[in-house]
Amino acid sequence: MKHYEDNFAHDHLPSQELHAECFTGHSDFEFPEDLNCVERLLDRHIAGGNGNKVAIRTFDTEWTYKDLYEKANQIAHVLTENLGLVPGNRVLIRSANNPMYVACWFAVLKAGGIVVATMPLLREKELTVMVESAEISHALCDYRLEEEMMAVKSPFLKQVITFDGSGKGISKLETLMANKSKTFNNYATKSGSLSIIGFTSGTTGKPKMTSHYHKDILLICEAFPKYSLQPTPDDVFTGSPPLGFTFGLGGLVLFPFYFGASTFLIEKPAPELLLQAIQDYKITICFTAPTAWRVLTQKVQDYDISSLRKCVSAGETLPVKVWEDWYKATGLKIIDGIGSTEILHIFISSNEENMRIGATGLPIRGYEAKIIDADGNDVEDGTEGRLAVRGITGCKYLNSPEKQMEYVQGGWNVTGDIFRKDKEGYFWFVARGDDMIISSGYNISAIEVESVLLTNENVAECAVVGLPDENRGMLVCAYIVLKDKSKACDELTKAIQDWFKEAAAPYKYPREIKYVDVLPKTETGKIQRFKLKNTVQA
Template sequence: TDARVARELEAAMAGRPGACVVRFGDDGSGSADALEARMAAKPAAYRNVETTATDPAIVAFTSGTTGRGKGTVHTHRDLLVVADTYGRHVVDPSPDDIFIGTPPLAFTYALGGLVLFPMRAGASTALVEQMPPSVLLESIARYRATIAFTSPTAYRAMLAQVAGADLSSLKKCVSAGETLPAATYDAWKEATGIRLMDGIGSTEMLHVFIGCRAEDGRAGFTGTPVPGYRAKVVDEQGREVPRGEVGRLAVQGPTGCRYLADEENQRKYVQRGWNMTGDAYRQDEDGYFKYEARTDDLIISSGYNISGVEVENALLAHPAVSECAVVGVPDEARGQLVKAFVVVAKGTTVSTGLARELQDFVKAQIAPYKYPRAVEFTDALPRTLTGKLQRYRLRAGADAVAGPDTTRDSGLRFHQPEGWPKPQGYANAVSAEGRVVFVAGQIGWDPVTGRFPGGGFAAEVAQALRNVVAALASAGARPDQITRLTWFVTDREAYLLARKDIGASYREILGRHYPAMSVLVVSALVEQDARVEIEATACINGDGF
């Protein structure tokens, strides 16, 4: 592993028999266990291991959009297949092309788009370690990239900066990883003159199996089966449904799902010889496939089937919306309620009035019964490392977070000095009236057993936050009533390295509620093995728990 994150990995692997963490990119200290030292000790020449086309080549893990990632096995033949199907017939690169993109190389979207496709064509790839949308724009100009691979979210984020960017070298833009909203497709085409090439693939299938060349693209449609693949829309019994009806996507082709030691999920994914991707689609009379939702994301409200993606597309057409996600949440009267989580555009003021405006806007765009009856504004949406939206986390936390249009008010008011940039992950000032609750410093151990969790610094933070919530509950307070959090950490480097995991745990345990917050680095805590302690103050405004 990279030496910069080795400490966290070593802590996570501690106590596991036979586990060994090998570092690379160290500071030159020359450890015998470093990858560079191990490589130097080996002979310069070696014999290739004889393999066949059907031998396993890689184990790729799903990104966890629905929970824990699963290992999928792909053969040497599979790697060539995706390069000679989607790579050759849809992307269609030449040796002069320069690929660039944002997905991590450990995921199959990047494996194809940044490694296999350019290598098969004799082309090149510009690799940049950290590439948020703004850096991607700069890197396209710097390296004169011609083919870009990234997500719909990144394309939408780049729209605000694309006017001043040099994209004269760019010829093709591939979009995958999540559904491509029609609004994003149209806006990118208008801003750059380039049609986005939408596609759907899966780690189980290795890469894209439905897509389109740029000239064949249609806003709001994924495309048609990639040469070599077949796809159909079926009902629960596997029977193909009429064109225009929503059903389950089923795919066959030269690649397929092979889960690693997971027979239960294997039986769910492969049914009657078809790969069931877990996506709800409809197919039009021209054979184009249109994404509706993940099959477990379809919202059934008052007997109506509602596609969250359709509602999202309507919301994204409003200028105040930067990102959004729509899910179904439990409701006694309707079974499920349509709820929208919205990240507003820069400079937009959040208010209950804006929530009503968005609701009315959606009613005017699509069937009125599909409008989001609840709207919650948030600073960010939960995503995997590949940028895929994790709707299951929004559903799981829907009852635990407060927003301008939720059914209960925490009683807190958030304040911002005029002219200051909007803070991310905290508030500059919070005011409230009511009964004040003080929570003593909680460290990252189990208060009953006195044991610290395995899993490193982020796991300790998660346990400390759970302890804070438990202490709040004993006083009749909720997490969304916290007015201030004070963190004491003994290891600044570990805290900074674990910030992404800490943020995920924070949102899972406290919700998308960001009070006034301070983080202090201290030399030690009273409990010798503790590395983090968190104090909290909350204010109950009389609405009860």
């Protein structure tokens, strides 16, 4: 079925036989065929007379649902009337977490576009790959981050327009919005129309494009929140994940707005600012990574967090000690969970009634999971194997049938994580099944880091692995063979690290660099990273 005037994204969906099996099985998961998810997340609050309720707060400003609704409508007019957007065009958003980011997100969907949300740390090279892969035609960019965006050169990118995410000034987008109508007729998308494309780093170094329908956006709001959070309109959400992560998009935008609650956005969510927000703005639900929970525990005694009732952790495995230390300090139980960009959000987790310390949890409402061996066969309880999941959402890689066949096997999403399931049905994380490095909640492709390092004038060869670390979970560790081995020194290490931060997203830089004479290889020349990992662990 053709959904848009620009059908690039739909035309590059995997064929139906390569899709994971999706099921609902409950009336909560049934949505009409004619569906634009913005109407359920935003517009209905205006129609229901709740426009004056607070939707978004920051340390500097406050937006009601009406404010957000009207700004999103004005931006949608700019997109269609000034920037030539046609339904189905992909629109990149580049910004830190702030109200204008959210308004742009809703505006793109209102106009019939497909959102490609990004993180502010990405550089020209990474942005260019996204633009080229998704054939992105438009970009909305916070003017404070425009340098890297403007450096992107691609025949696909027709329009780049800046906005002021700080709310303290006016940029090009605000100028164009000024005389636009505050109402807009949403484009008539279908439940199976694509709404977002999320890029995920893979072990090949080239990011994969995951895609999700308008109904998927609403389906996850009926899953994890109802299972673990029990949100009410009085809740105030906050957290540290960027809205470019689906973990952040769900926890800081979709879930609060679906339930008529509010969100508190922090552009640079340092632990002290998170705690300050919880204390001063009576936050009730907080999303962040295990690394942050560890740091918050060390500082929480200086703040009043009595309003906080739900604590959510994802992005990497939650160490038992972090859980225990936080509980001892606050009396609050951290809700662990695992999700993926491919499946959109958390699919295994717990709630306060069924929580088992150390376990990731049980499949939440809307999903089922199992453990399989290398051949796809079910294994006995207690046996380690690959995690397979299916349910209300599933993997839909764009333009990548080979990767789709790897991720979706026999109708199940095979995540690449190694788990075991106990006799009571609880799932326990064991390890990553690939060379992905998860550091402070960020997914970092070892191959991608290597590809950047190899462009440095000093580097002849390199291999990157994850180094276990108590504070970050893992560190990026690079084994480097220098062109001139006599140059190996601490000064060169710092120079390479500083150079990397300019060449790629800083969070990906190798925090450990080890100089070696040769890298271990097979007879065919393939680097044996497992030998380097064993060296690290030894």
